[in-house]
Amino acid sequence: MSARADILSNIRRSLGVTGEEAPRLTNVEQRISTAPRGLSVGRSQLPRQGQIDLFKQQAESALASLTELDSYEAVPAAVADYLRSNNLPAALRIGHDPRLDGLDWGSTAIDLLHGPSDGQDMAGLNHAFSGVAETGTLVMTASAENPTTINFLPDYALVVLHEKDITGDYESMWANLRQTYGKGTMPRVVNWVTGPSRSGDIEQVILLGAHGPRRLHILMIKEQD
Amino acid sequence: MTAHPTTSRFKDNAHEALGDDQLQKAMLNVRAGFIDKRAAVAAKLPEFEALRDSARDIKNHTLAHLDLYLERYEQKVIEAGGHVHWARTAEEARQIIIDLCQKSDAKIVTKGKSMISEEIALNAALSKAGITPVETDLGEYIIQLRDEAPSHIIAPAVHLNASQVESDFRRVHTHLDADRDLQEPVQLLTEARQVLRDRFLSADIGITGANFLVAETGSSIIVTNEGNGDLTQTLPKTHIVIASIEKLVPTLEDVSQILRVLARSATGQEMSVYTTFSTGPRRATDVDGPENYHVVLLDNGRSSMLGTDFQDMLRCIRCGACMNHCPVYHAVGGHAYGWVYPGPMGAVLTPTLLGVDKAGHLPNASTFCGRCESVCPVRIPLPKMMRHWREAEFSRHLTPATQRFGLAFWAFFAKRPALYKNLTPWLMSLMHLLGRDKGYLRALPLASGWTDSRDFPTPQGGTFQSLYRKQKSNGRAA
Ligand code: SF4
Numbered sequence: 001m002s003a004r005a006d007i008l009s010n011i012r013r014s015l016g017v018t019g020e021e022a023p024r025l026t027n028v029e030q031r032i033s034t035a036p037r038g039l040s041v042g043r044s045q046l047p048r049q050g051q052i053d054l055f056k057q058q059a060e061s062a063l064a065s066l067t068e069l070d071s072y073e074a075v076p077a078a079v080a081d082y083l084r085s086n087n088l089p090a091a092l093r094i095g096h097d098p099r100l101d102g103l104d105w106g107s108t109a110i111d112l113l114h115g116p117s118d119g120q121d122m123a124g125l126n127h128a129f130s131g132v133a134e135t136g137t138l139v140m141t142a143s144a145e146n147p148t149t150i151n152f153l154p155d156y157a158l159v160v161l162h163e164k165d166i167t168g169d170y171e172s173m174w175a176n177l178r179q180t181y182g183k184g185t186m187p188r189v190v191n192w193v194t195g196p197s198r199s200g201d202i203e204q205v206i207l208l209g210a211h212g213p214r215r216l217h218i219l220m221i222k223e224q225d
Numbered sequence: 226m227t228a229h230p231t232t233s234r235f236k237d238n239a240h241e242a243l244g245d246d247q248l249q250k251a252m253l254n255v256r257a258g259f260i261d262k263r264a265a266v267a268a269k270l271p272e273f274e275a276l277r278d279s280a281r282d283i284k285n286h287t288l289a290h291l292d293l294y295l296e297r298y299e300q301k302v303i304e305a306g307g308h309v310h311w312a313r314t315a316e317e318a319r320q321i322i323i324d325l326c327q328k329s330d331a332k333i334v335t336k337g338k339s340m341i342s343e344e345i346a347l348n349a350a351l352s353k354a355g356i357t358p359v360e361t362d363l364g365e366y367i368i369q370l371r372d373e374a375p376s377h378i379i380a381p382a383v384h385l386n387a388s389q390v391e392s393d394f395r396r397v398h399t400h401l402d403a404d405r406d407l408q409e410p411v412q413l414l415t416e417a418r419q420v421l422r423d424r425f426l427s428a429d430i431g432i433t434g435a436n437f438l439v440a441e442t443g444s445s446i447i448v449t450n451e452g453n454g455d456l457t458q459t460l461p462k463t464h465i466v467i468a469s470i471e472k473l474v475p476t477l478e479d480v481s482q483i484l485r486v487l488a489r490s491a492t493g494q495e496m497s498v499y500t501t502f503s504t505g506p507r508r509a510t511d512v513d514g515p516e517n518y519h520v521v522l523l524d525n526g527r528s529s530m531l532g533t534d535f536q537d538m539l540r541c542i543r544c545g546a547c548m549n550h551c552p553v554y555h556a557v558g559g560h561a562y563g564w565v566y567p568g569p570m571g572a573v574l575t576p577t578l579l580g581v582d583k584a585g586h587l588p589n590a591s592t593f594c595g596r597c598e599s600v601c602p603v604r605i606p607l608p609k610m611m612r613h614w615r616e617a618e619f620s621r622h623l624t625p626a627t628q629r630f631g632l633a634f635w636a637f638f639a640k641r642p643a644l645y646k647n648l649t650p651w652l653m654s655l656m657h658l659l660g661r662d663k664g665y666l667r668a669l670p671l672a673s674g675w676t677d678s679r680d681f682p683t684p685q686g687g688t689f690q691s692l693y694r695k696q697k698s699n700g701r702a703a
Contacts, residue, residue: 170484
């Protein structure tokens with residue numbers, strides 16, 4: 001018997017089932033098709049502004065930094081400011097997100113490098129799919145627009161997040177993701193990012209900047225009225 | 226190393242551990258690093274206890290339908306362009322991975338932290354096949370340099386102090402300036418980051434574990450703080466996931482519930498830095514990510530745990546809270562347990578995986594204080610299961626007669642005045658260590674341990690505590 005058949009039949013023997021029982025099949029079908037939300041967490045069940053404030057507070061307590069911007073057009077200047085204030089070269093790795101690409105970078109001295117990161121970049125910028133208020137978590141989805149390597153290889157990870165893309169909890173974020181990608185279909189990678197990389201492996205003292213970015217900076221675009 | 230478990234020598238291992246000053250110093254970090262942080266972060270979430278129930282129920286539901294969820298998961302992985310390989314045993318899993326490596330002519334394999342990889346002793350097998358495994362989690366990297374097994378499931382190098390890490394780095398990183406300053410832990414971290422960055426970029430294959438597998442979407446999930454797992458799986462041409470069958474969860478909602486208790490129980494964080502959901506290989510629209518995506522599903526005895534007294538153990542999400550709160554673990558460290566899974570969860574799991582003949586001592590390495598169960602995010606009744614093992618061990622007559630009466634770890638000595646006298650110093654130091662935390666001695670319910678095994682003949686000589694007191698008043702001890 002193949003390993004697969006063997007393992008499945010051993011599971012069935014241990015559970016005392018055949019795998020054909022209608023109620024079990026229905027249970028599984030229903031669980032997957034309805035994906036019940038489970039217990040909801042009170043802290044994120046807030047009016048809109050409360051969720052936005054909670055996101056900021058939680059992201060900062062996870063040691064991310066955050067700047068609020070009045071418009072998307074303000075991104076290049078904010079990035080230039082950030083690079084300058086951290087004494088970084090005026091160079092930035094980005095993917096091919098038309099929203100980022102379409103900005104007026106020419107008004108800054110920043111050198112744009114397009115495509116996935118090769119591990120030589122000091123700073124990179126991606127556009128987040130969402131932000132989850134309950135833990136200040138950014139949700140990044142892999143694509144040519146926003147390559148995964150830009151989330152992990154540069155020393156300084158910068159992320160643009162639309163205030164309107166902030167949800168209270170993970171479940172609401174999943175609901176939006178299903179709307180965008182279709183039920184049961186995932187982007188190749190969904191990265192939840194909560195603060196910059198860190199390790200506690202030496203004497204259980206938390207140090208920032210393990211293998212991923214040493215700093216995480218969020219540029220949050222305010223909702224237009 | 227992991228290929229040669231020393232679990233059967235638990236008592237000797239424990240004895241050595243108690244005399245190891247470096248280890249004893251390092252073990253103090255467990256308490257400082259984990260216990261208070263967990264308590265604080267749990268207190269900040271009013272729903273924490275209810276979420277533990279929810280996590281338990283999700284795992285129970287999944288285990289009761291495991292065959293169906295596995296089939297569903299496999300189908301979704303294939304739809305996403307990935308491959309699923311089934312392995313009955315550690316040997317089969319190793320062979321599948323080595324075949325995959327050889328097919329793509331891999332020389333260097335980077336690895337994210339995976340307890341399953343430790344369980345199947347993958348590194349030794351890779352090395353033997355001429356493939357260089359490079360551990361990339363800082364703690365795993367350090368212990369790989371030392372050729373040691375992890376001593377904790379989420380903090381593999383918790384038994385070490387910074388000065389030991391410094392001397393290992395000086396010994397191995399000989400291409401770097403010999404006069405460099407490595408006094409500060411952050412300098413050690415920076416050095417590891419630099420050394421491993423090259424490895425990430427040059428690896429042919431990346432192997433990671435999985436904290437969860439999602440049946441709904443065919444996704445594998447890794448949870449890390451360093452980002453090493455993501456570099457491991459994103460940069461090479463091929464990503465291999467090695468996961469055991471009980472890692473399944475039905476939906477994204479289900480895993481979100483469990484993630485709310487995982488980081489909080491493990492490191493006392495609200496959420497770990499990186500939680501990554503991977504579904505299949507690079508798509509036509511991608512510019513990075515692996516071109517090949519393989520999942521190796523390992524059984525290794527788990528399917529036989531279903532329907533038994535040990536089924537509940539399959540709920541374990543490997544958070545480490547039980548060992549962080551275990552007085553015996555604090556006192557002897559993880560290596561004394563002799564294999565990859567230490568602490569209370571190891572005391573239950575190791576006999577199942579290695580056999581009760583090799584690991585039958587472990588369930589006795591407990592004071593039955595119940596702290597492990599009180600913090601376990603999926604409410605595994607660990608003390609009860611350790612008792613199951615002791616009963617199983619008893620009925621199988623696998624232990625020396627003197628140990629059958631339960632509480633072997635303690636009673637063994639209490640029953641043998643001569644041996645006891647010789648071993649008193651190490652027992653005393655154990656007691657001393659247990660007593661280092663205020664209230665621990667009080668919390669050591671040796672008495673309840675006795676009561677629980679009352680159906681066994683009572684050993685002569687009274688309880689350990691009464692002997693201890695007698696010894697003390699006779700002035701012979703301490
Ligand atoms: S047994 Fe419970 S506390 Fe211990 S590692 Fe597993 S889930 Fe965590």
